[in-house]
Amino acid sequence: MSQRATHVDDVVLSQGGFIMKMSASSVDTPVRRDVTYYTIKPGDTVQSVAGRYGLTLDTLRWANNIADVTSVVQGQRLVVPPVNGILVKVQPNTLLSGLAIQYHVKVQDIIDFNLIRDPDHLKPGTMLMLPDGVGPSLADPGVGKKTIRSVTWSRFGQQVTNYTITYSNAPVTGSGGKFPYGYCTWWVAHKRYVPWSGNAWQWWYNAQQFGYAEGQVPMVGAIMVQGISWASPVGHVAYVESVNGDGSFTVSEMNYGGWGRVDYRTIKSTAGLDLLGFIY
Structure with missing residues (x-):
């Protein structure tokens, strides 16, 4: 008696020994690490742009030094960080330990996210993403x-x-x-x-x-x-x-x-x- 062939390209063996079909959602999505840019269009707000990229409003404001969200105008180009947190530009005297203390993040998290090979020799001018970093208070100084x-x-x-x-x-x-x-x-x-x-x-x-x-x-x-x-x-x-x-x-x-x-x-x-x- 012939046996029907079974394709197992899309199944995995679970810890209990059972064969389970892979779900597309179970595959890890690659982490986005690149900084992108967005140009404000008619009808856009800082809030809507942040939502478009899955970011908090504070993350977008920190990245673009936006004190007053109503001051953003059509045609303005915004820096869009890859994830929530703080985006910083490396200066000649930048130290990861100082960034970690200032923005309440772990040094190892900065190294891992940015794939830093030599933490003691950062290249001035490059951008570092501090995932889940906390920036300054964003009370609107435009009022009053x-x-x-x-x-x-x-x-x-x-x-x-x-x-x-x-x-x-x-x-x-x-x-x-x-x-x-x-x-x-x-x-x-x-x-x-x-x-x-x-x-x-x-x-x-x-x-x-x-x-x-x-x-x-x-x-x-x-x-x-x-x-x-x-x-x-x-x-x-x-x-x-x-x-x-x-x-x-x-x-x-x-x-x-x-x-x-x-x-x-x-x-x-x-x-x-x-x-x-x-x-x-």
Whole structure:
């Protein structure tokens, strides 16, 4: 008696010894690791674009430095990360340990997702995806803002500082950790996790003790630290909101223009700021 041939191309043997038909859904989908781009079309919103790619709204805002989702216009090109989390550009002084601490991810997760072969020698200019990383608070600074003044002053005939200040009238709520409300330290600790203590100028040295990377290049989410000066005997700290195409950068801060008052300062030159640097 002849036997009917059985095709087993699409079956697997289970742990219990039973033959089971493979489901298409049981096959692992390749992880998307490439950064893509999307151009805003009529009717698009930041929320709809995020949903199109299966991303959270925060992930898309972090990747594109979007403070006000209503400011995105038709024709604008958005960076689309491969997965939820934080997309960062490697700087000459970037350390994986610093990124892991700042964005609350594991170093090994960064290495695995980005297929990094030599973690100690990152290539400046390349992009790193920090899967499930947590970025800065995204409260909309566009609400209640009012531009007050532009400041330009000179010393010995040379421009020392040039910046614009935009004061916010929006109410501030939330926590600043161990720091007292109304001061610059409270505001920065309100914007991102700060494990150390001390006056503003001491943050530069205290952050080193906690393993945070530091440098002289402004980066989104970094802490700008100014040393002791005639204007502030305890120094000053601010939070970097954006790095702009013209080389300037914008910080948010408290107690620069008055106790408990928040402003957004776009800095075109750091000369004369008694700048110690940036904590990443």
